[in-house]
Amino acid sequence: MGSILLPAVAFMCVTALLAIVLGGAQSFWSYRDELAGLYQAFTVIALVLMGVPLVSLGAAAAKLMARGRDHRLATLRLLGATASDTSALAVLEAGVIALLGSIAGALVAVAVSPLIGLIHFRGTSLGTASVLLPAWGSAAVVLAVTLIATVSAALSLRRVNISPLGVALKQQAPAIPWLPALIAVIGLIVASLITGNLSAFGGVAAIIAAVGIALTITLFAIDMIGAWVLGMTARRQARRAQKPAQLLAARAILESPRAAWRQVSGVAVASFVAVFAGAGVSLLGVMESSGEQIGPEKYLVSDIRTGVIIVVVGTFAMVACTVGVNQAAQIVDRADISRSLGIMGAPLELQDSARKQAAVKPLLLASLGSAGLAAFFLFPMVGGALLFAPLSLAIVLSSVAIGFALVLLALRATKPLLLRVASA
Amino acid sequence: MNTPALQASLLTKHYGSTRALDGVSLEIAPGSSTAIMGASGSGKTTLLHVLAGILLPDSGTVMFEGTSISSVGDRERSRLRRDQFGFVFQQGLLLPELTAIENVALALMLQGRSKNESIAPAAHALATLGLAGLEDRRIGELSGGQAQRVAIARAQVTGARVVFADEPTGALDSTTSSEVIDALLASTVSQGRTLVMVTHDATVAARCQRVISVRDGRIVADSLTHAPQPQPPHPAAQMQQPTYPTAQVQHTYPAVQTQNGVAR
Numbered sequence: 260m261g262s263i264l265l266p267a268v269a270f271m272c273v274t275a276l277l278a279i280v281l282g283g284a285q286s287f288w289s290y291r292d293e294l295a296g297l298y299q300a301f302t303v304i305a306l307v308l309m310g311v312p313l314v315s316l317g318a319a320a321a322k323l324m325a326r327g328r329d330h331r332l333a334t335l336r337l338l339g340a341t342a343s344d345t346s347a348l349a350v351l352e353a354g355v356i357a358l359l360g361s362i363a364g365a366l367v368a369v370a371v372s373p374l375i376g377l378i379h380f381r382g383t384s385l386g387t388a389s390v391l392l393p394a395w396g397s398a399a400v401v402l403a404v405t406l407i408a409t410v411s412a413a414l415s416l417r418r419v420n421i422s423p424l425g426v427a428l429k430q431q432a433p434a435i436p437w438l439p440a441l442i443a444v445i446g447l448i449v450a451s452l453i454t455g456n457l458s459a460f461g462g463v464a465a466i467i468a469a470v471g472i473a474l475t476i477t478l479f480a481i482d483m484i485g486a487w488v489l490g491m492t493a494r495r496q497a498r499r500a501q502k503p504a505q506l507l508a509a510r511a512i513l514e515s516p517r518a519a520w521r522q523v524s525g526v527a528v529a530s531f532v533a534v535f536a537g538a539g540v541s542l543l544g545v546m547e548s549s550g551e552q553i554g555p556e557k558y559l560v561s562d563i564r565t566g567v568i569i570v571v572v573g574t575f576a577m578v579a580c581t582v583g584v585n586q587a588a589q590i591v592d593r594a595d596i597s598r599s600l601g602i603m604g605a606p607l608e609l610q611d612s613a614r615k616q617a618a619v620k621p622l623l624l625a626s627l628g629s630a631g632l633a634a635f636f637l638f639p640m641v642g643g644a645l646l647f648a649p650l651s652l653a654i655v656l657s658s659v660a661i662g663f664a665l666v667l668l669a670l671r672a673t674k675p676l677l678l679r680v681a682s683a
Numbered sequence: 684m685n686t687p688a689l690q691a692s693l694l695t696k697h698y699g700s701t702r703a704l705d706g707v708s709l710e711i712a713p714g715s716s717t718a719i720m721g722a723s724g725s726g727k728t729t730l731l732h733v734l735a736g737i738l739l740p741d742s743g744t745v746m747f748e749g750t751s752i753s754s755v756g757d758r759e760r761s762r763l764r765r766d767q768f769g770f771v772f773q774q775g776l777l778l779p780e781l782t783a784i785e786n787v788a789l790a791l792m793l794q795g796r797s798k799n800e801s802i803a804p805a806a807h808a809l810a811t812l813g814l815a816g817l818e819d820r821r822i823g824e825l826s827g828g829q830a831q832r833v834a835i836a837r838a839q840v841t842g843a844r845v846v847f848a849d850e851p852t853g854a855l856d857s858t859t860s861s862e863v864i865d866a867l868l869a870s871t872v873s874q875g876r877t878l879v880m881v882t883h884d885a886t887v888a889a890r891c892q893r894v895i896s897v898r899d900g901r902i903v904a905d906s907l908t909h910a911p912q913p914q915p916p917h918p919a920a921q922m923q924q925p926t927y928p929t930a931q932v933q934h935t936y937p938a939v940q941t942q943n944g945v946a947r
Binding site: 500501502503506507510511513514595596599601602603604605606609 | 774
């Protein structure tokens with residue numbers, strides 16, 4: 260049951276979040292005034308930023324579906340099934356699970372649309388009708404998710420068909436490559452030089468372009484260095500850990516720092532955006548309050564702030580789903596070990612604490628690390644916001660706190676599964 | 684007369700309409716080795732789990748060194764299993780992300796000791812089982828026999844008075860099985876500990892001093908074998924001529940570093 264239900268729930272989450280995000284985004288295409296283009300540009304940026312964690316969630320769902328499948332199909336091959344038999348079966352299984360999950364996800368998106376419709380832009384709530392995807396749109400999302408899952412299943416079948424006797428043994432922990440980290444450090448130095456010498460760029464347009472380039476380099480650098488920093492930190496923690504939960508958590512991260520980072524990398528982007536955009540919006544708000552704004556411009560700054568909060572909370576929601584899906588899979592995979600630890604007298608709280616630490620520590624690093632980098636590179640802007648509009652900045656940063664709460668909720672939601680598995 | 688290590692009286696246990704244990708009574712002497720044999724579904728594993736305090740019987744009592752364990756709560760039974768019992772599972776069920784020494788040290792850390800305090804006894808436990816030099820290996824890098832010896836080290840490093848083994852050689856070939864049973868007996872019975880082992884392998888059971896046969900939840904045979912008392916590994920022999928095959932890798936595990944008398 261776990262091999263069907265868990266992947267289906269994962270695809271439900273992917274589809275629901277995708278439909279909600281697209282539904283909300285479509286509402287800005289009804290604007291026709293002079294600021295419509297600006298709103299739509301910001302929407303596209305928001306979609307790109309939220310695309311990163313959504314892809315991670317989709318990958319976690321696909322991996323979840325492949326879990327255990329390879330062994331089942333390898334057994335069929337050994338029993339005489341042909342390669343085309345196993346391929347057809349795997350693709351069919353993936354397609355059906357993804358279809359059922361994504362239909363459920365589309366229904367969830369419809370169910371929550373009244374809540375999404377309460378979000379205010381331009382001084383008024385968006386309304387349920389404007390955030391609901393049309394029927395053909397929902398169908399397209401369901402079809403797209405199902406197709407991608409099916410293709411992913413087909414592509415990952417090569418290993419089973421080539422070598423059904425192949426057994427994957429986790430013999431050595433993966434090495435932590437240092438080259439991406441070195442490239443990232445060079446990138447960060449370049450970005451720092453750019454932001455530290457903005458006056459050398461001449462006109463406003465050139466300065467904006469330079470800032471944009473520096474920020475893009477920084478975001479890529481964060482993604483490249485993240486896994487390396489996580490691995491180094493976990494290695495140090497494993498050496499220094501004195502309590503069982505600390506040791507188990509550090510070693511769990513060291514199993515694959517890249518995978519641990521990929522799970523939370525969207526949060527790194529969102530936290531960077533929260534500091535950068537939050538500071539920018541706060542300062543814009545200060546400038547705006549000194550003059551009288553009329554028409555659509557009256558709401559621009561508060562709408563940008565709302566958009567930033569949506570991106571941050573939405574990203575954390577996707578990461579929370581990814582964490583929940585991965586945790587559920589891991590709990591089921593390690594059922595025997597969980598039971599054996601319980602037999603040895605290890606309290607359930609210890610296992611719970613270890614898995615929480617293994618999930619939260621990368622999250623803290625991603626969030627605080629990239630927020631810190633944003634504050635460092637944009638110190639004048641962030642400093643100004645702290646001085647002149649601390650409340651506005653605090654509101655945006657509180658969305659990060661909400662996001663953390665979502666992830667902790669996802670972890671809490673999987674505890675009953677751990678309890679059931681450990682006491683079986 | 685010595686107090687029995689374990690004493691079970693009129694144990695019954697049902698799973699739905701299936702009777703897993705049907706009025707089982709037995710006593711296990713301290714420092715002895717007992718094999719519980721039976722076909723699948725005979726109730727042998729259920730008996731082991733009830734004796735170890737993992738499961739509560741529907742009726743009957745289980746005493747450990749004169750103290751009831753079948754009438755105490757889950758927390759107390761967990762504490763008992765942590766402090767007084769050791770476990771060796773069929774698949775070892777070691778944590779794959781931990782090294783060999785960390786797996787063994789974990790048993791001591793579960794008792795509240797710090798990792799620094801646990802490393803030296805864990806290293807010693809591995810060395811007595813011929814695993815010196817393999818402390819920093821991950822479980823996936825060890826052979827089946829080596830991994831099972833790590834599991835045995837983990838089971839007895841806490842000074843467990845009773846070691847329960849559930850099909851410890853079930854996944855091993857005959858040569859490795861023999862080595863593992865040698866290790867298990869030498870680290871338990873020859874050290875004065877009690878061993879209770881579930882097995883379906885008659886050759887393995889014959890290595891124990893007593894064999895109990897279970898069928899349909901009842902003891903149908905209970906006999907003493909004439910297995911010789913296992914000898915502990917000679918301390919000097921360990922240094923010059925390890926009893927068990929050791930890895931060729933030369934590795935010296937660093938001693939616990941201290942600063943101002945405090946381990947760091």
